[in-house]
Amino acid sequence: AQKVTQAQTEISVVEKEDVTLDCVYETRDTTYYLFWYKQPPSGELVFLIRRNSFDEQNEISGRYSWNFQKSTSSFNFTITASQVVDSAVYFCALSEARDKLVFGAGTILRVKS
Amino acid sequence: GAVVSQHPSRVICKSGTSVKIECRSLDFQATTMFWYRQFPKKSLMLMATSNEGSKATYEQGVEKDKFLINHASLTLSTLTVTSAHPEDSSFYICSASQDWGYGYTFGSGTRLTVV
Numbered sequence: 001a002q003k004v005t006q007a008q009t010e011i012s013v014v015e016k017e018d019v020t021l022d023c024v025y026e027t028r029d030t031t032y033y034l035f036w037y038k039q040p041p042s043g044e045l046v047f048l049i050r051r052n053s054f055d056e057q058n059e060i061s062g063r064y065s066w067n068f069q070k071s072t073s074s075f076n077f078t079i080t081a082s083q084v085v086d087s088a089v090y091f092c093a094l095s096e097a098r099d100k101l102v103f104g105a106g107t108i109l110r111v112k113s
Numbered sequence: 114g115a116v117v118s119q120h121p122s123r124v125i126c127k128s129g130t131s132v133k134i135e136c137r138s139l140d141f142q143a144t145t146m147f148w149y150r151q152f153p154k155k156s157l158m159l160m161a162t163s164n165e166g167s168k169a170t171y172e173q174g175v176e177k178d179k180f181l182i183n184h185a186s187l188t189l190s191t192l193t194v195t196s197a198h199p200e201d202s203s204f205y206i207c208s209a210s211q212d213w214g215y216g217y218t219f220g221s222g223t224r225l226t227v228v
Contacts (some may be wrong), residue, residue, distance in 0.1 A: 035216070043204060045157075045219040091156065100147060101208065101217050103157045 002027045002094045004104035012110045013082050021077045021107050023092030029053075032096040034068065034075045039089040039106070048090075051075065082111045115141050117209045119220025126197055126227055134192045134223045136207030142187035143209035147217070148180075151204040163190050197227040 003026040013019045025034065036048040049059065051068050059066045063080045079086055092104040116139040126132050136146060145164050149157040163169040163184035171177050179201075181193040190209075194201050206222040 033216070037219075043206075043224070044221040045206065047216070047219075050216045095217075100159050100162055102159070105156045108154075 002029075002032070002096050002099075002102050004092050004094050004102055006090075006092055006104035006107050008107045009105070010108040010110065012112065015084060015111055015113050016081050018078060018080050019082050019109065019111075021079075021090050021092075021109070023075045023077065023104060025073050025075065025092070025094045027073075027094060027096050029096040032094060035093040035095070035101065036066065036075075036077050037091045037093065039091065041088070045091075048077075079109075082109075084111050084113050087111045115209070115211065115218040117143075117207065117218045117220045119207050119223060121223060122221060123224045124226070126225070128198055128227055129196055131193055131195045132197055132225060134194075134205055134207070134225075136190045136192070136209065136220050138188045138209045138211075138218070141209075141211045141218075143190075143211060144187065145210045146184055146190035147208040147210070148182060148190075148192050149206045149208065151206060151222075153204075157206060160192075194225065197225070199227045201225065202227045 005024045032053045034051045038046040056068050065078045067076045089106045089108050091106045093101050095101045118137045120135050148160045150160050151157045159172050160175045161169045161171045161182050163182050165184050165187050169182035184190040204224050207220040208217045210217050
């Protein structure tokens with residue numbers, strides 16, 4: 001069965017610092033998708049990225065970047081030059097074999113000005 | 114992009130009454146819809162998966178008779194919390210999937226408070 005672990009419960013940084021959110025996953029499938037979502041205080045889930053298991057290219061989108069390493073079953077997320085608006089709960093999630101989306105426990109990110 | 118509309122966003126109901134939450138895919142046909150529950154400061158826990166025209170598949174520990182799910186069309190799924198009690202108070206979020214490779218689109222969530 002699939003499992004997602006986000007070991008960091010809460011991270012506090014000062015504005016403009018870089019921060020990396022860790023995500024480790026477990027799956028027996030060779031084909032799967034990994035996701036990152038942001039959940040601000042309002043509650044809605046904001047989609048950030050989807051990556052399939054065959055694409056290990058790292059990705060950069062503005063201040064966001066993702067490092068996918070199948071060898072260590074990790075899909076880490078880095079925010080460069082963090083801003084107060086980045087404060088939210090961030091979830092890593094995994095979907096395998098046309099199945100449900102399973103979420104990690106989430107990491108609370110607090111960015112202080 | 115794909116949009117999922119979820120209503121109501123907030124609802125307060127009396128203990129013992131039933132509440133219906135709607136989840137609509139506005140610009141695509143959702144073959145599969147998912148219902149999640151989220152407790153304060155916790156992760157999203159999948160309650161059930163519904164496919165249009167068939168019975169929902171509930172996760173272990175979720176009461177089928179309390180949380181009725183209907184997926185009557187390719188654009189609408191409903192979750193009815195029957196005989197609600199204060200412990201049912203939670204944040205409920207739906208998600209729709211067009212096809213596995215397309216990912217998942219989430220509704221904005223419903224905050225249910227049972228008094």
